[in-house]
Structure formats: C-alpha cells, structure tokens
Amino acid sequence: xxxxxxxESGSIIFSEEELIEVSGLKKGRDFIxxxxxxxxxxxxxxxxxxxxxxxxxxxxxCECTPGCNEDKLTPAAFEKHSGRETARKWKNNVWVxxxxxxxxxxxxxxxxxxxxxxxxxxxTNRSHNGRVCHRDEFVRCSRCNKERRFRMRxxxxxxxxxxxxxxxxxxxxxxxxxxxxxxxxxxxxxxxVYRGCTRSPTCKGCTSxxxxxxxxxxxxxxxxxxxxxxxxxxxx
Numbered sequence: 716x717x718x719x720x721x722x723e724s725g726s727i728i729f730s731e732e733e734l735i736e737v738s739g740l741k742k743g744r745d746f747i748x749x750x751x752x753x754x755x756x757x758x759x760x761x762x763x764x765x766x767x768x769x770x771x772x773x774x775x776x777c778e779c780t781p782g783c784n785e786d787k788l789t790p791a792a793f794e795k796h797s798g799r800e801t802a803r804k805w806k807n808n809v810w811v812x813x814x815x816x817x818x819x820x821x822x823x824x825x826x827x828x829x830x831x832x833x834x835x836x837x838x839t840n841r842s843h844n845g846r847v848c849h850r851d852e853f854v855r856c857s858r859c860n861k862e863r864r865f866r867m868r869x870x871x872x873x874x875x876x877x878x879x880x881x882x883x884x885x886x887x888x889x890x891x892x893x894x895x896x897x898x899x900x901x902x903x904x905x906x907x908v909y910r911g912c913t914r915s916p917t918c919k920g921c922t923s924x925x926x927x928x929x930x931x932x933x934x935x936x937x938x939x940x941x942x943x944x945x946x947x948x949x950x951x
Contacts, residue, residue, distance in 0.1 A: 728769045733824035738812035745769055749825070752817070753797035753809050761797035765790075765811065771828045772868070775809075785906065787866065790820070792909050792916035849932060850910040850924035854879045856887045859897035863887055866911075873932040881939060 728747060734740055739750030743766070751765035761779035768774075775793040777785040785796055790805040799808050806821040813823065820826055849867035854876065856863060865876040875892075879885045887895045912918035926932055933945040 728767075728828075729824060736814040737823075738815075739764065749811050751775060751793075751809055751811050751820075753794050753799050753805075754817075755798040758798040761793070763788075763793060765809075765825070767825050767828070769828055773829055784903075785909075787911075788909060789911065789913070789916055795916060848911075848913055848924050849873060849926050850912050850918070850920070852876055852880075852910075853907070854885060856897060857884050858886045861887065861897070861899075861901040862907075863890060863893075863895060864902060864907075867932070868911075870931045874934060877932065877934065877937070877939075 728745075734747070734749075737749050739748070741748040746766045746768045748764055748766045750762065752760050752762040754760050761777065763775045763777040763779070766772075766774045766776075773790050775786075775788045775790060777783050777788060777793060777796060779785075779797065785793075788796065790809050794805040794808050806826065807819045809820050810817040811820065811823060811825065812818070852865050852867060853862040854865060855861070865872070865879065867873045867876055875890075879889065882889075887897050887899070908917045910918070910924070912921065912924035914921060914923040918924055928941070928945045933942050935942070935946045937943075
C-alpha cells in the first residue's frame with residue numbers, strides 16, 4: 716500500500732508513479748493537492764493549488780497575489796481569472812509542474828477521474844462528473860443583511876443550506892464550516908457570479924446547475940412541504 720495514494724475508504728486515487736516529481740503534492744482524505752497555474756501573455760503566471768477528488772471534482776484556490784480571495788474555482792473559472800487570452804481550453808492552458816517543467820493537465824494522469832466521470836454523465840442537471848449538480852446558493856443574514864455563500868456538493872452541505880433557508884433568524888455565525896461573523900465583508904460581486912456551474916463559470920442558472928429536487932437536496936426527515944411532496948412522489 717505504500718506505493719499508492721489512497722482515500723480513507725481504501726480505494727486508490729493515484730499511484731506513486733502517476734504523481735512522481737509533481738510539485739506541491741499534498742494528500743487529503745479524499746483528494747490530492749498539487750501546485751498549478753495558468754499563463755497569460757499579458758499578466759504572466761497565475762499560480763494556485765489544484766485539488767483533485769476521486770469522484771472527478773476539480774477545485775482551484777488561486778494564489779496569484781497575496782490578497783487574492785478566489786477559491787473553489789473550477790479550472791475554467793481559474794483560466795478566466797488568470798487573464799488567459801485563449802480561454803475555454805483549460806485542459807491545455809492550466810498546468811502543473813512536473814520535474815521542474817510546466818505540463819498541461821491534459822498531458823498528466825490528474826484528469827483520469829474527471830474524464831471517466833464525464834463519459835458516464837447523462838441526463839439533465841448532471842455535472843461533468845456524472846452526478847446531479849447543485850450550484851452554490853446564498854442566504855441573507857438576519858442581523859447584518861449580508862448574503863453568505865453555501866456550497867452544495869454533498870447531501871450534508873445541501874441540508875445545511877436547506878435548514879438555513881427555512882430559518883428566518885439565520886445569522887452568519889450559524890455557518891458550521893466557515894468562521895464568518897457579521898463583521899466580515901460580503902463577497903465581491905465579481906466573485907459571486909462564480910457559482911459552480913460545470914457548463915459555464917458565470918452561468919446565471921441553467922438545467923445543468925439548477926436542481927428542482929433529488930435525493931441529495933431533499934430529506935425524508937424534514938417536515939417542509941417541498942420535502943414531503945418529494946418523498947411522496949418518490950414512493951409513488
């Protein structure tokens with residue numbers, strides 16, 4: 716097992732051979748993280764950290780400047796943020812460093828789960844990894860009136876948003892995974908447009924990212940009418 720990068724469950728993500736000499740490698744419970752970047756002829760290199768999840772998800776935290784707060788970007792959004800002139804070709808334009816050289820993602824093994832999931836994707840409201848896709852949503856704080864982002868990639872995250880939306884007294888400090896207070900700044904408008912749609916980074920809502928009810932975002936133990944109707948229809 717020492718030659719494999721594994722999840723906690725024991726399933727292999729990448730072999731050591733596939734990651735040999737890749738710069739900035741870190742191993743998480745269900746992901747690996749590596750140094751990445753994208754080059755603009757005008758602005759130079761924008762550097763970030765790419766997380767590759769075993770379910771096919773790809774996330775980039777940008778480190779182009781010390782004050783940059785752009786995180787959880789799709790590769791396409793990172794490519795656009797970097798100022799790359801020939802955008803919409805992120806597989807070729809976003810690179811990692813292998814043995815000291817910049818190598819396009821398309822020429823590495825890092826996209827194997829992404830590509831595999833894309834082949835399995837079908838139907839509406841499914842992302843490139845073949846799963847039902849939920850874009851990020853926002854809930855307004857009852858105290859400071861600022862809107863806060865809710866990531867909705869898992870059932871647990873969807874439940875957190877679901878309960879916050881139903882709570883008329885919801886406040887910033889109720890967020891369980893981000894240490895946010897009413898004194899923190901609201902997200903910039905330029906950042907808010909990125910909501911995780913796999914079709915278009917700045918999508919305002921489409922059949923690929925807006926879900927009208929599924930097993931991930933509806934809950935059998937919830938007494939709200941939306942969940943009751945979904946559970947009843949699922950059993951019919």
